[in-house]
Amino acid sequence: MSDAHILEVRDLRKSFPVSTGAFTHSSGRGVAVDSVSFSLERGETLGIVGESGCGKTTLARMLLRLIEPDSGEMRFRGQDWLGAHGGELRALRRRIQMVFQDPIASLNARMRVGTIVGEPLAIHEPQLSRAERRARVAAMLEAVGLGGDALGRYPHEFSGGQRQRIGIARALILRPELVVADEPVSALDVSVGAQILELLDRLRRELSLTLILISHSLPVVAQLATRVAVMQAGRFVEFGPAEQVLQAPQNAYTQALIAAVPEIPA
Ligand SMILES: Nc1ncnc2c1ncn2[C@@H]1O[C@H](COP(=O)(O)OP(=O)(O)OP(=O)(O)O)[C@@H](O)[C@H]1O
Ligand SMILES: [Mg+2]
DSSP states (O other): OTTTTEEEEEEEEEEEEEOOOTOOOOOOEEEEEEEEEEEETTTTTEEOOOOOTSSSSHHHHHHSSOOOOOOOEEEEETTTTTOHHHHHHHHHHTTTEEEEHHHHHSSOOOOOHHHHHHHHHHHHHHOOHHHHHHHHHHHHHHHOOGGGGGGOGGGGSSHHHHHHHHHHHHHHTTOOEEEEESTTTTOOOHHHHHHHHHHHHHHHHTTOEEEEEESSSSHHHHHSSSSSEEEETTTEEEEEHHHHHSSSSSSSHHHHHHSSSSSOOO
């Protein structure tokens, strides 16, 4: 294992119970994520692409430890991330954050934006004074392109793209090292989505983030990814540097995905 690796994942697997017949009462388990292994270096953007139901969100939730895998290993900066518990788990948790697909559903509609974005700070850095917390929130809102007046307003007063900026500000307020964005632009118009992707890329550079960008859309992934994983039926069927996967795909499924898109930004 090299120090450059921020995340190493080995043989991650997750299955869910599925009922196979209403009358037979028989049930089995469907495998949502199967034998997924990869390593990611600091500062990279891993794009994970695959059709609906292939296991992208299940994988993302395991990477965040929102759900536990059936088996496998995960190391975050060399530490046993899957085995972490107690104080170590809490300390690691704040270093890995998620941006969600649906900013409306993921933001508490009754809270003002300042409270929404400041909440992780209130939990993880309770020693900060109100003024210090407010200053951190205001700076983060500015970094995502929202004015200071956003602090006192409510999520419904913003457009979809602005709401996703609020979601990004909340994810970044604790200064995480790894950010997993699960379909961050699929609820947005293409042009608004492109601006959000540009924002994520700029923040990655400015804040030295490593990014995992999950999308069913190959052009979305191609816009930012330095590495691409193609997922099919729970498995990584292709994984490599973005140029290699996009220009010279080895796998038939990847070739079909690329053939379906007229122009991939090189
Ligand atoms: N909590 C759960 N209980 C049972 N089955 C689940 C659960 N979560 C996911 N699954 C199943 O696991 C598989 C993968 O689902 P997942 O949500 O990870 O796919 P996805 O690639 O994110 O799809 P989409 O592009 O539609 O978001 C699907 O068959 C889904 O039905
Ligand atoms: Mg999903």
